[in-house]
Amino acid sequence: MGIERSMVDPLRVSRKDFVRMGGLGVAAVVLGVEASADRAFADPRFSSNPFTLGVASGDPIPDGFVLWTRLLTAEGEMPNRQVQVRWKVATEENMKTVVRRGEAVTGPDQGYSVHVDVRGLKTDRDYFYTFRVGDYVSPVGRTRTTPGFGASPAALAFAFVSCQDYQNGYYEAYGAMAEYEQDLDFVVHLGDYIYEYGPSPEAVPGREHNGPEIKTLADYRKRHALYKGDEDMREAHRLFPFIVTFDDHEVDNNYADEIPEDDQGRRAFLRRRAAAYKAYYENMPLRRSSLPQGPDMRLYRRFSYGDLAQFSVLDTRQYRTDQPCGDGIKERCAAALSERQTMTGPAQERWLKEGLGGSRALWNVTAQQTMLAEYDFIAGPPEQFNMDQWDGYVAARNRLIGFLDKAGISNPITITGDIHSSWVHDLKTDFSRPESKTVGTEFVGTSITSEFPGEFLAPVEAALVDNPHTKYFDGSYRGYVRCDVDRQQWTTIFKGVPTEPANGSVPPQAEPEAPATTMATFVVENGQPGAVQEGPTTVGARYEGKPAPFDPAKIN
Ligand SMILES: [Fe+2]
Helix, strand or coil: CHHHHHHHHHHHCCHHHHHHCCCHHHHHHHHHHHHHHHHHHHCCCCCCCCECCCEEEEEEECCEEEEEEECECCCCCCCCCCEEEEEEEECCCCCCCEEEEEEEEECHHHCCEEEEEECCCCCCCEEEEEEEECCEECCCEEEECCCCCCCCCCEEEEEEECCCCHHHCCCHHHHHHHHHCCCCCEEEECCCCCCCCCCCCCCCCCCCCCCCCCCCHHHHHHHHHHHHCCHHHHHHHHHCEEEECCCCCCCCCCCECCECCCCCCHHHHHHHHHHHHHHHHHHCCCCHHHCCECCECCCCEEEEECCCEEEEECCCCCCCCCCCCCCCEECCCHHHHCCCCCCCHHHHHHHHHHHHHCCCCCEEEEECCCCCCCCCCCCCCCCCEECCCHHHCHHHHHHHHHHHHHCCCCCEEEEECCCCCEEEEEEECCCCCCCCCEEEEEEECCCCCCCCCHHHHHHHHHHHHHCCCEEEEECCCEEEEEEEEECCEEEEEEEEECCCHHHCCCCCCCCCCCCCEEEEEEEEECCEEEEEEECCCCCCCCCCCCCCCCCHHHCC
16 A cells, blocks of 8 residues: 555645644655655666565465565665555455455565465465565566365375485476376475575586575575575465474574584574574565464474374474584484483473374374484494484473373374485384384385485395384385375375486386386375375385495484
């Protein structure tokens, strides 16, 4: 309502003030100043299109969603002031039938980001949206509300993704998803949306990081802008609502709560974490309840899809205790078994159990970062585990799986990122006893681009015999995971895309009609925990390089 505002504000100069100020001459000056300030606010000038980072939507609920954009011109020049951004929501892509509209104000303090929490819409349907600022109109985004809380939807289709190191490759996985999976209700991002590292000499052409390891707010903002520069990812954001959570690289590799990877002091690291969280919020379609307060940010939250599925989205970085026994893959020391080890912190753990315990959903999904199931990475004795995963937090895992079992949670499913490879695990009450009860199923999705070093494939595969609860492993493919959920079964389809051979693995041949290959399909029947493979496995061509010392801690 920019025009109205610029016309209304000068009227605040009352007749009495007008006279007191000495009549027309003074009033005209006041009016002139106010009018031009308002015009700049409502009708700002940009050197070029400020919608270079695209549009996004997220955190869908039955009557709404969050709409997002962040203004930045290609030249990076922005008016150093607050600006007014208009938005509208329509029922058709042509934007003719507008059902909601409004204005948002943004400026340098918010990195020119816009978050609109749209409410009052109809359940379970597509909506379209645009932003407008000055003379520029954004691309038309598409999004979708979820079914109502009392609804019994027949089916849900979603995808999950993680780990998109810009330097490791192009976002073909997003391109394929945007082109071939248009029926998805939403996409879940499980973290490592950006990577904090400096430029790598091995970066694929045109994908070098913009500057050294990032630490300040300006650094994190610039890095997010670099990542959003990818056209395929922008297209995925434009088409699907995203439910996002972070892992470590949005801040610093393998950090745990207040403890950084390197020996940065606690106060300096908390300043860095605050900068990273602020930039993360600014760049994600998150609701205001996730707005960071200094170094703290409430990111764990819950979504439901009628009574078909409930999603508990976890944050396993901000509240976790330090990796025990030191980071890396190793034999467990006593600390890994300590009851004090936590991934979630006590408050989130309570929240998780309460949400699961009170759920009436058929499928109960925990969307989180690192592998929940045990995996002994080295064939033969002694057993060696990755301390950054739940394997370093054994008591916390036992509490969670024990709860799923004892509380009789309906169809527990865990979806996981972090490790740049695809896995299916049975979740056992006791991983050391293969005959123990299977309580749920974990699907671990490969990365969008981040590398799984080719030389690690053989040792991880060789260790499969020591991990009978693991039904599937593939580290050759980058891609995404599609899940089709109905009232009889859950189907997980691992999708692989051709990637740059920079990571040492040879790209698979894509199907001629689609840029994504089905690598494997697994099904969980309602009421029968544990996944069963359906159809064949596509095996990627393998790296034949020199064997290297095996250190899965390098996979992050
Ligand atoms: Fe990662």
